[in-house]
Every structure is written in C-alpha cells, then in structure tokens.
Amino acid sequence: MNVSTEAERASTDLSGIKRGPIVAALIIGAFVAILNETLLNIAFPDLMIEFNISPATIQWLSTAYMLVIGILVPVTALLQQWFTTRQMFLSAMILFLAGTIICGASPVFEMLLVGRVVQALGTGLMLPVMMNTILVIFPPEKRGGAMGMIGLVIMFGPAIGPTLAGLIIDQLDWRWLFYLVIPLAAFSVAFAAAYLRNVSDITKPKVDVLSILLSTVGFGGIVYGFSKAGEGSWTDPVVVWTIAVGAVGVVLFVIRQLLVREPIMDLRAFKFPMFSLVTVMMLVLMMTLFSTMILLPLFLQTALLMTAFKAGLTLMPGGIINGVMAPVSGKLFDKFGPRVLVVPGLILVLLAVWLFTDISVDTTAGYVVTLHIILLVGISLVMMPAQTTGLNQLPRQLYPHGTAILNTLQQVAGAIGTALFISIMSSGTKDFMTKSPNATPAEGLVAGLQDAFLIGFFIGLVALVLGFFIKRVTAPKEENKQEVA
Template sequence: MTKNISKEIPKEKRFLIMVILLTGVFFTLLNETLLNLAIPVLVNEMDAAPSTVQWVVTGYMLIMGVFIPVSSLMIQWFTTRQLFIGSLVLFSVGSLVSGLAAALPYLFIGRFFQAMGTALLLPLMMHTLLMLYPAKKRGTVMGFIGLVIMVAPAIGPPLSGVILDFLNWRWLFFMMLPLIFLVLISSIFVLDNVTTVTRPKIDIRSILFSIFGFGGIVFGLSFAGDESVSWLNPSVYISLCVGLVCLSGFVWRQLKSVTPMLEMRTFRHPMFSLAALLLFIGMMTQFSTIILLPFLFENALGVSTVAAGLILLPGAIINGAISPFIGRIFDKFGPKILVIPGMILLVIGLQLFIKVNTATSILMFILLYTLVMIAIAMIIMPAQTNGLNQLPAKYYSHGTAIFNTLQQIAGATGIAFYVTMMSVGQNLYPSTSGIIGGAGRYSRCRDTVCF
C-alpha cells in the first residue's frame, strides 16, 4: 500500500486527514507549555517545593524523550487509525486524571499519560503525511507542521495566564477534553489507514536500552538545567553516564539487528545526517532562547511573567505563519536558497542581541526575537524535509522518530548548557540590589543568549 498511497487517496481526503492530524498534534503540544505559569499556584495548593512541582513540566519532556524512539516500532505494529485514536485516548485520560488530581503524584501520573500520547502522535503525524504526499509537495506540508509545532507551545503560557486570571488551574486540563473529543470523533470518520502493518519481532533489550539510554540523557540534562543543581550532582552525572552507556548499547544492537527498532542506517544518507545536525543546532537555539529571554525580561527589566510571554508571542506566531510559505519555496527551489540565508540571519540576529542594554525598547526585543525565529523557520523544516526526502519509504517511520527524539534531546541540552553558563555568570555579577545588580543580571542573561 505504501508505494502509491499519495495517488490512491483523493486530494480532498488527503487534506482532511492532514487537518485532523495537525489539529490533534496542536492541542497536545499546546499542553506542553500550558502549565509553565501555573507552577507557583501548584506550589501553594499542593504544598510542595518549586523544584518538585517543576517536574510536571520537565517530566513531560522526559517521557517524550523515552517514548518517541519506540514510536517507530508502534507504527509498524498498529494501523494509522488505531495509533492515532489510541494516542488521543491516552492524552484524554491524562488530561482527566491531571484535572482531578488531589495530590502531586496523581498530577504526575496524568502528565505521564499526556506525554505518552503526544510522543506517539508526533512521529505518526509526520510519517503519515510523508506517505500521503509526494516529494514535490512535502515542503508545503512540512511548512504546516512547522506552523503547528511553533505556534502551539508559544501560545501556551499567555493562554494559561489568561485562564488562571479567571479560573482554577484544573481548567487548563478540563478545557482540552471537549476539543480532543471533537478531533477523536472526526478521525473515526475521516482518517484512513495509510501505513503498512508488518509487526516485526519485538526486541525487549532494544526497548530497555532505549528507555534507559534516551531517558537517562534527557533526565540528566533536565536536572542540570535547574539553576540550583550542579553538573557534579550525582543525579546529573550518573544519569548521563547510564544514558550514554545504554545509548551506545542501543545503537550497537540496532546495527546488528535485521529488523531494528530504530534504523540507525538512516545516517548513511549524508543529507539526513546534515539535517539532523542542523535540527539539533536550531532546536538548541530555540529552546534556550525561550527559557533565557524570559529570565532577562523578568529579572533584569522587571517585566511580569505574562508580559514576558507576550513579548515572545509575535516572533513565534510569525515563525509559524511563514512556515507554509517557506515550504512552498522549498518545493520550487530546494533547501539551499532557504537554509544558507537562514543560518546567516540567525548569526546576525544573535549578534544584534549583544548590542542591547537596559535602555533597549520592548519593540526592539520583539523585532530581534522575530528575526531569530524567522531564521530558525528557514533552517529547521527545509533541512528536515530534505533529509527525509532522501530516505526510502521503509525508513520514514525511523527518520521521523529520530528527528523527534533529537528535538527533545536538543531542547534539554540547550536549556541545561545555557542555564549553566548563566549560573556561572552569577559569580561574575552577584545579585545585589540596585542598578549594579540589575545590570549584572541583565548582562549575564544577554551574553548567554548571544553565545
């Protein structure tokens, strides 16, 4: 069925399937950042330490990092409809459990199910759309994927700020249920099975290597991303060492296997390997700026949390809005015309951040951040699409799983590395009161972002 699937399904039906997939992913990714502003509220209501409550956000990334690599196996074991509907059901159960949570452990359980549903849904969406559309149309399709992936997490914090002003934090979860239910019902009538179920042999050792390998790395990096934790903390270096050892075992086992869980031979395609590198750099930059710029706005400029989120919103929306147009340019002219100028723009944008100071206007920050987001839009999706186009169809599920896993690792790496740099800067600019303290905090935040 894979060989002519883009011709077997009518154009109108393909479009409806794409809308269903993108809508489902939009709501699940929205939830990834929806709790960011609710942390102080949860600290008070759950009577827990901020560092503990923070794991309702960090743990989401950890679970996604663990389950995304397994998605390539799931795609081969279940039909498109079964996996999509199952993922939404998992996410809905997680939303309900989280909304009803009377204690923090129940909230963690709910977030676990939400993250598991999202981890399966992301690679499934990309794999299905690769099967539905021929190579000459994939730039536009990946542009729409870029729109969803950028805009959904970006509007999470401002939206949660508005909701928390009028409603209880539990509505951050309850409001998702009717929306997901509508997508679920629509998928039953619209979604077709476009993937081939081969049911390869399940390699338990590969799954265990994957869980402890990717999980250990993301956990260690996420822990290191906490300002109060040193890289010499046993929780950090033991997790990273276990992760690296297990990941090495995982890669070795995949290369030896006839039917690997995650096909490492995809990296034999040079354009795929280059795309993976560009994706890692782009996602490191994106995640680190999303985390560090609010530090700069709140701690150095005295801007409120909600206002800091709103400052970043235009850049994220413009990034998403231009993604479909960038996709069309890719379909006509290829990746070079986008990726190379995008890298140049990214360097220029980050260099311009060096020039800012405490007198810089909010408008200038919005413009600079927007420039960086435009550059990232020109790099990530074109490189990703070009890399996936080089793979044979049998590797699509593996390629999408690898890219989505790299996004989680890159995000955790970017946050951990740059927060560490900023913490080191605190030794140079102690947090004293007054103008000197503000300038010091501002300088270390700014220099870390520019690095």
C-alpha cells in the same frame, strides 16, 4: 520483500485517498497537544502555592514530560510497523485526553504528575506518526507545503499559549488550563475516528526487548540527567551517574541496532548523506533555539519586571509571524529547494542571537519584540525545509525510523540545551556579582544571559556552516515507482 512489491503495495494502499481530511485530523491533534504543553509552564507559581511544593518539585511536571517523550519516541518506529495509522493516532489522542482529565481533576500534586505522564505518552506517540503520515501521502515535490501547514500549528500553539495561560490564570483557576483543552481533545478523537485512514505498511517485525531496554536506559538517562543538571549542579552525583549510564546505554543501543536483523531504530538512515547532514544541523540548531526560548522569559520577567501575561504578549508577535511563515516557507521550498531558504534563515537566527548578547536592564520591550521576530522568521525558513530535505532522501521503509531519529535527537538537544544555557547563565551571574558586589540582582542576571547568548551564537555558527552544504535531493527509486504507478 523486493522493491517492486513494496511500491505496488504502497500504490494500492494510497489509491483514492483524500489527503485533506487526514491532514486536518493530524493538525487538530498536534495543535491540542502542543498548546497544552505551553499552557502549563506559566502556572508553576500558582501550582507551588496550591500544593505547597518547592521549585525543584514543580519542575518535575516539565522534566517528567520530556523524559517520557525521550523514552517513547525511539520506540515509535517499531510501533508504526505493528499498528495502523488510525490505531496509533487514536491511541495517542485518547491517552492525551485521559491525561488532561486526570490533570484537571487532581486534588494532589502526585496525581497531577501522573496526568502529565499520561499526556506525554500521547504526545510522544503522535508527533512521529504525524510526520511519517505526511511523508507517505504526499510526493516529494508537494511535501514542503504540507510540512509547512504542520509547522504553522506547531509554532502557533507556543505563540498563543503563554498569553492565553496568563489570561486564564488572571481570571480563572489553574484547572481551567485543562478544562478548556478537554473538549478540543475530545473533538480531535472524534474527527480522527471519522476521517483518518490507515496509510502505513504493517510488517510486524520481531520485537527486540533488549533494544527497547537499552533505548529506555540510554535516552531516558541522558534526558533526565541533563534536565536535572539544569535544575541544580553539574557535580550532583545523580546528574553525573545518570548521564554516564545514559551515554553507555546509547552506545550499547547503537551497537545492538547495527547487529540485529530487524532493529527498532534502523540506523541505515545515516547512510544517506543529506539525512545525516540535516540531523546534525537540527541537533545544533535546537540547542541554539533553546538558548533563547528558555532565557528570554527569564529576562522579561526578572530583569524587565514584566508580569507573566505581559511577557507572553511580548513574545506572541514573533510566534504568530513564525506560524504564518511556516506554510509560506513550505511553498517556497517546493519551488526553489532548501538552500535558498536555510542559509538566509540561519543568518537571521545568528543575527538575532548576536544582538541579544547586548541586552541590558534598559532594553525596551519593542527591541525584544523586534529581535524575537527576526529570530523566529529565521527559524521558520530553516526547520521544516531542512527536515523535509533530509527525510526526502530516505526510502519509504525508513520513514518511521527517520522521523523517530529526528524527534529523539531533538528531545535530547532540548534537554542538553536547557541544562547548558541555564548553567552558563548561572555561572556568568555568579562571576559578575563576585566582581561587582554592589550590582543589582537584575544586572547580574543580564550579565549571565549575555554569556549564554554568546555561547548560543558560536554554537549556531556550526549550523550555518552545515547549512551551506544542504541541497535538494532526489527521491529514492522505489518512491519514483510509486508515483508513476
């Protein structure tokens, strides 16, 4: 298909489209899915008692969720070329609704785990579709604001999730974490059915089964291996072999994508320098972010002896401010471009992480709140502007592949970051307690946390260096033609 035909068809597809209802449908779905993800973690102690299971077993509720998304997201680029926007999004939300019902009704742990897997299928389908739809229906000069609205929802869910979950757990049964989500998910399905329109191009490329198998083994092995390492030991044979097999699978997957005529994940997106730069920067930044998102709750509950509810309240102001900042940074991005936001944002992130290296058992809650706010203000200045910059350089036919690449690598970064920083913390704690046998467990934990934050700071420096090279990019020619048409 030539460029002019592509542009003409895109123009016809988008004629008379109403962006407001489409964005509203996407936002409602994203909020429901992301809110539920952050609700459950705080209920793990109650679930361990309810089902009489160990911490290693309960972690499967989180590990399986990440694993399914890590396997599914790479395939979404192919799925978006076979099925319409409506079909993809409605299928995602119906799966999520079904999984939520299964979780709420679970009499045994195994059924609860199945419900989480079904929920993950829905979330894995929805997030890339949401980003791709925004890219298609908004011209480059307006995407920052639209992405900012999505960012508000993505960050507001985690901000209120732990606090809301703590309140529900204190007053009601853990099943209400799912019961309360069911009507929200059902409303999202009904709203999307009424207002969401198809905006994608259905090309139905050839399905390469070998690529799907290699993607599943590769990304699934890496996500599972690093998740398992975060729970136990890096020398565990299961960890070593799954990471090794996953790495081989990814290498073979990449080679396969470069050889086949219609790849399921088109790596030609990396021919665009700004997309490549942003992808590497986001990979590094997500690892640094996980150093704080995983470790701070441990510090608050173990070292400062806060309840889950109070820890959630402590982290809530930063999350809310981050959510409010997301649309603001989106508008500033549309007006001034990425560099004036990304570089100061990364500096704020590094400042917060550096100051976290000096925490102690005497650190006050107010100090943690302040640093957390600084961190998340910085993140809000970086995340959406950087991703939008990278995706803006891609031609329309690569949008599904670009969003799939970014989402996949963020899942991988999450798994690696969690395992890396938990292991650094554990090693640092063990070394401190060996050298100071009379120290309290809380002091040992703090020493391990300081080591982890320090490594997070140095990894973040890589992101800052990359941030100096980011700049506004012009839209590809076919997109310019679309807008003129």
